[in-house]
Every structure is written in C-alpha cells, then in structure tokens.
Amino acid sequence: MTRRLPLALLLVSLFPASLFGEAEFFGSLENLWSAYGGGESGRVEWGDLARVRLGVDVAGGEHISGRGEGEVFALFGRDAGAVDPSSASLFEGGYLLLQRLYVRGRWDYVDSVIGRQRVAWGVGTAFRPTDRWNPVNPLDPGAYRKGVDALQVLVYPSDLWEVSFIFAPGRGGRNVRAGGRVEGHIGAFDMGSSYLYDQATGRDMLGLDFKGDLIVGVHGEGAYLPENGRREKGFLRLLGGADYSFFQNLFFLVECFYDESGEEKPERYDRRRLEDGLTTWLGRRYLFSQVTYRVDEFSSLGASHLMNLSDSSFVLGASVASFFASNVEVGLEERIFFGDEGSEYRPSEDVPWCVTTLRWEMKF
Amino acid sequence: MKLFLSIAVSLLFFVLHISLAEGLDPLEIIKKVDSNYVIDTAKIQAEMIIQSGGRTLTKSMTILSEGGEKGLIEFTNPQDRGTKYLKLGDELWMFFPEAEDIVKISGHMLRQGIMGSDYSYEDALEYERLGELYNISLLGKDDIRGKNCYLLELTAKPDVEVAYFRRRMWVTEEEFVIWQEELYAPSGKLLKLYTTQKIGNFDGRFYPVESTMENKLRKDSRTVLRIDSVEFGVPIPPGTFSKRALR
Numbered sequence: 001m002t003r004r005l006p007l008a009l010l011l012v013s014l015f016p017a018s019l020f021g022e023a024e025f026f027g028s029l030e031n032l033w034s035a036y037g038g039g040e041s042g043r044v045e046w047g048d049l050a051r052v053r054l055g056v057d058v059a060g061g062e063h064i065s066g067r068g069e070g071e072v073f074a075l076f077g078r079d080a081g082a083v084d085p086s087s088a089s090l091f092e093g094g095y096l097l098l099q100r101l102y103v104r105g106r107w108d109y110v111d112s113v114i115g116r117q118r119v120a121w122g123v124g125t126a127f128r129p130t131d132r133w134n135p136v137n138p139l140d141p142g143a144y145r146k147g148v149d150a151l152q153v154l155v156y157p158s159d160l161w162e163v164s165f166i167f168a169p170g171r172g173g174r175n176v177r178a179g180g181r182v183e184g185h186i187g188a189f190d191m192g193s194s195y196l197y198d199q200a201t202g203r204d205m206l207g208l209d210f211k212g213d214l215i216v217g218v219h220g221e222g223a224y225l226p227e228n229g230r231r232e233k234g235f236l237r238l239l240g241g242a243d244y245s246f247f248q249n250l251f252f253l254v255e256c257f258y259d260e261s262g263e264e265k266p267e268r269y270d271r272r273r274l275e276d277g278l279t280t281w282l283g284r285r286y287l288f289s290q291v292t293y294r295v296d297e298f299s300s301l302g303a304s305h306l307m308n309l310s311d312s313s314f315v316l317g318a319s320v321a322s323f324f325a326s327n328v329e330v331g332l333e334e335r336i337f338f339g340d341e342g343s344e345y346r347p348s349e350d351v352p353w354c355v356t357t358l359r360w361e362m363k364f
Numbered sequence: 365m366k367l368f369l370s371i372a373v374s375l376l377f378f379v380l381h382i383s384l385a386e387g388l389d390p391l392e393i394i395k396k397v398d399s400n401y402v403i404d405t406a407k408i409q410a411e412m413i414i415q416s417g418g419r420t421l422t423k424s425m426t427i428l429s430e431g432g433e434k435g436l437i438e439f440t441n442p443q444d445r446g447t448k449y450l451k452l453g454d455e456l457w458m459f460f461p462e463a464e465d466i467v468k469i470s471g472h473m474l475r476q477g478i479m480g481s482d483y484s485y486e487d488a489l490e491y492e493r494l495g496e497l498y499n500i501s502l503l504g505k506d507d508i509r510g511k512n513c514y515l516l517e518l519t520a521k522p523d524v525e526v527a528y529f530r531r532r533m534w535v536t537e538e539e540f541v542i543w544q545e546e547l548y549a550p551s552g553k554l555l556k557l558y559t560t561q562k563i564g565n566f567d568g569r570f571y572p573v574e575s576t577m578e579n580k581l582r583k584d585s586r587t588v589l590r591i592d593s594v595e596f597g598v599p600i601p602p603g604t605f606s607k608r609a610l611r
Contacts, residue, residue: 120466144462251473297482
C-alpha cells in the first residue's frame with residue numbers, strides 16, 4: 001500500500017489539477033542505453049533505462065501555485081545506474097518516482113513551500129559541501145536531483161536578498177533536519193551562509209559560500225560540522241573553483257575539494273555509506289575539471305576529469321551532444337575508470353572500467 | 365569628357381551628401397534611436413529562430429522590461445520551459461528549472477550566446493550604454509536594403525572593456541531604427557552582422573519586430589528574433605525584477 005501511495009498522490013496532483021485554476025502540463029521521454037566493458041565476465045554487458053516524466057504547474061489565483069512531477073521508469077539488462085531505485089515505488093514491473101509535489105503560497109515578502117521540493121544550497125558543480133539536502137554526485141553532476149519532503153519559508157527583504165527557514169520531518173517524524181540560509185549580493189558577488197541541524201547524525205552544520213568575478217569566475221564553499229553529542233569528531237569541508245570562457249564557445253571549469261572526514265587510505269573506505277546513498281564520495285581530496293566546446297548552435301563536445309587525490313584513482317569522461325529538433329537531444333558519453341585495485345574509482349578487477357552511454361530525450 | 369563629368373557630379377553629390385549628414389550630431393541620432401528603444405515598461409512575446417547548416421531550433425519567450433536596466437526573460441518552448449534570465453544593470457542571473465537553481469552568470473560567460481543563439485549576453489547588456497562606451501561619429505548617409513540611413517561609426521573609448529571594438533551602424537532616416545549593424549574585433553575582423561527586416565509602428569514608436577544576428581565566425585549561422593506581440597507602458601508589479609521572480 002505504501003508503495004502505491006506516491007502513485008496515488010501523483011495521479012491526484014496531475015490530472016484533476018487542471019480543473020482548478022490554470023494548469024500547464026509538461027514532460028519528457030528519455031532513454032539511456034549503456035554498455036559496460038571490462039567487468040568480471042570479460043564480456044561487454046548492456047543496460048537500458050527508459051523513462052517517462054510528467055509534470056504539471058498549477059496556479060490557483062494570485063497567491064497559490066503548485067507543482068507535481070513524477071516519472072515512471074523501467075530498467076533492462078544491467079542496472080543503468082542513472083536512478084536510485086531505493087527511493088522509487090515498484091509499479092507494474094517498472095518504477096515510479098515522485099520527484100516534486102509541492103504547494104507554494106506567495107504573500108508580500110514571504111513565500112512558503114510545503115511538500116516534496118528541491119532545496120538548492122551552495123554554488124559548486126561537482127561538489128557542494130553545504131548542500132546536505134540534495135547532494136551532488138561528482139560522477140554525474142548534471143543528474144536530476146531528488147526532492148526533499150519539507151516545509152520551507154522564504155523571506156525577501158529586497159530584490160537580491162533572501163532568508164529561508166526549512167524543516168524536514170524525515171520518515172515517521174524521525175531524522176528531522178532543520179535549518180536556515182541567508183543569501184544576498186554584495187559588490188559583484190553572490191554570498192550565502194547557512195545552518196543545518198541533522199537529527200540522524202546529531203550534527204550541526206555551519207556553511208558559507210560565494211560566487212562572483214575576479215579576472216575569472218570564482219566560487220567557493222566551506223562547511224564546518226562540529227563535534228556532535230556522540231563525541232564524533234568535528235570536521236571541515238572546503239571547495240574552491242574557477243571558471244573561464246575562451247572566445248565565445250570554449251568553457252573551462254576546475255574545482256578542488258577537501259573533506260576532513262574523508263579517508264586518505266583506500267582500506268579505510270566505508271563503501272556501505274556510498275551504497276546506502278549517505279555519501280557520494282569516499283576520499284579526502286579531489287580535483288574536478290571540465291571543458292565544454294560548443295561546436296555550433298546545435299552541438300557541443302565535452303571532456304571531464306575527476307580525480308581522487310587521496311588514492312590517485314580517476315575517471316575520464318568524454319561526451320558529444322546534439323539537437324536533432326527543437327525538443328530532441330541526443331548524446332553519447334564515454335567514461336573510463338582508472339586506479340589501483342581497492343581505490344575509489346576502481347574498487348576491484350571485477351568491476352567494469354569503461355561505460356558507454358547513448359542517450360536521447362524528447363521534451364514536450 | 366562624359367566620364368569626367370560623371371565623376372565630378374558623383375563627387376559633388378558625395379560631398380553634399382556628407383555635409384548634409386554632418387550637420388547632424390551623431391549623439392542626437394543615438395538619442396532619437398533611444399526614444400524608440402528605451403522604454404519605461406514593456407511586455408514582449410517573441411520567438412528566437414536559430415539556424416545553422418540547414419537545421420533550425422525555435423525558442424519562444426516572454427520578456428518583461430523596465431527602463432532598459434531591468435529585464436526578466438522566461439522561455440516557454442518545451443526544451444527550455446521555465447528557464448529564466450534576470451538582468452539588473454550589468455548583472456545577469458539564470459534560473460535552471462530542472463535543478464531549481466539560480467546561478468549568477470560570470471562576467472566572462474557574457475560572451476557566450478544566449479541559449480545557444482548568435483545573440484550574446486553582452487549584446488543584451490551593452491546597448492543601453494553605447495554613449496558611455498564608444499566615441500560616435502557620423503560617416504554620412506547610405507541607402508541600404510531600400511532604406512535611407514545615417515551611417516555611424518562607434519569606436520571603443522580608451523581603457524573601456526567592450527564586446528566589440530568597433531561598430532558600424534545604419535540608422536533609418538525616417539524611423540530612427542537600427543537597420544543594420546556590423547560588429548568588429550580590434551583586428552578589424554567582422555564578428556557579427558545585425559539586420560532589421562521589419563519595423564513595427566506602435567503609436568508613433570518604431571521598433572524592430574523582426575531582426576537577424578549573423579555570426580560571421582561560423583559558416584551559415586544566424587538567429588532570427590521575431591516579436592509576436594509587444595505592449596508598451598504595461599504596469600509591472602513591484603518585485604518582478606528580483607531573484608524571487610526567478611523561482
């Protein structure tokens with residue numbers, strides 16, 4: 001029954017919504033076909049992920065609006081790894097994932113949002129130390145991020161300043177997370193500071209971030225999580241990044257990340273935390289770089305490099321993407337994993353070391 | 365003798381033409397252009413048609429503008445639905461609907477094309493400050509694509525950072541609309557060519573309703589901007605040009 005609940009909520013939100021106020025529907029069809037090479041069998045294995053995403057924006061007068069958004073997806077062959085089935089409900093041989101379902105109220109200087117929503121803290125691309133809500137996966141920074149079930153109140157004292165308070169009860173009212181954030185604009189910089197209490201870990205987090213211009217674009221984040229009531233040591237996470245565009249079509253980004261709670265030695269990695277989705281990295285020091293070249297108005301080439309500096313394992317990525325119509329995009333991506341056995345990106349000889357993904361998406 | 369006469373008449377006409385044009389102050393021409401372009405408030409529905417090598421991408425958008433300093437663009441076509449830009453003075457923010465994230469556009473990224481088009485962010489930001497950024501001179505008059513135009517040359521002022529070192533601008537004599545503009549690099553290389561195809565008359569205010577930007581660094585690459593509807597002087601609620609409005 002509980003597995004069917006999200007489906008019921010989605011149906012309730014999507015279809016009758018159009019009867020009340022203005023409703024605008026949107027969606028997409030997407031398919032990712034992946035080939036995995038160099039695994040245990042030595043053969044090339046394949047996996048496929050097909051999904052349909054549907055959503056609706058509803059405006060019920062001047063003050064109330066809402067969004068419902070969900071997807072049905074099916075996995076074939078080897079798990080394509082592009083979704084997290086643990087958060088999905090099994091549905092007729094496929095899966096259903098409720099991405100967003102929230103109502104927003106707007107008053108003079110205050111918004112309130114209740115329901116499953118995306119909370120975007122921080123400014124990083126591959127790592128976001130202050131984002132404890134929808135953590136970024138450095139292996140797939142552009143992936144669609146899950147929503148958080150929360151109540152958020154946002155206050156807008158001016159056009160570029162925002163103060164937000166958020167309360168997320170967690171499952172069954174346990175694992176409460178609560179916090180706040182102030183963000184604004186000073187000089188040529190966007191600045192933010194945040195605080196979060198996480199009942200599950202018993203930790204507080206104090207965060208700062210900025211993004212702006214010097215000669216190049218610069219951004220940075222810092223998060224400090226002090227010792228908790230369980231006498232677990234406090235630690236610091238830091239991110240620094242820079243970006244620059246050469247000519248009109250070549251974009252370069254680099255980020256360095258340090259996590260004091262990460263491990264320097266591969267034998268001390270706690271891979272269960274990775275598998276359970278409690279973290280998206282294991283090591284202490286990382287370097288991420290990305291180059292994007294826009295070939296023309298329709299096509300782009302990309303290359304990326306993600307390195308765990310603690311164990312020297314790394315991932316090289318290359319991609320090409322092109323529009324075949326105003327709403328149809330096709331992309332091909334190759335990722336190759338390097339490292340000693342036991343390292344983060346090459347945990348064992350049995351794991352595939354190269355993944356080729358062909359993706360197409362049509363939005364409507 | 366006949367040839368000599370013909371050359372003499374042409375030269376005389378040319379000199380007369382220049383002197384007539386020189387009687388006008390180039391800043392006065394730019395002011396008259398501004399009286400068409402600089403608006404208190406406006407709501408515009410437009411389509412951006414990006415063409416390259418026989419392929420076409422179409423993007424639709426709603427633009428709200430106040431005094432040229434403030435702007436909010438929301439894309440409405442399926443691919444970019446919900447993507448928004450906020451312009452406040454010289455600064456830009458972008459809202460990515462899938463990530464529900466607001467990102468400040470860095471200074472260097474302003475050179476890139478808006479949503480993959482041939483219009484760069486700088487093109488959108490620089491226009492209101494032409495008088496501040498460039499020395500403007502009137503070269504004369506020119507008949508181009510069926511319109512009598514003033515030909516202006518704009519050269520970047522020393523120590524000023526601009527998107528284009530030199531601009532050659534054809535302004536229609538009748539409507540004071542930019543009919544054509546060539547945008548050059550310091551090396552003298554032509555980077556972009558802007559042309560207006562259709563001018564609309566909105567209660568005495570003339571405004572380009574169809575224009576094209578060609579990127580001369582790419583073969584066969586152009587973006588057509590077509591305005592479907594425009595309302596000038598619309599009331600815009602307070603708080604429209606804010607980060608809140610991006611969400």
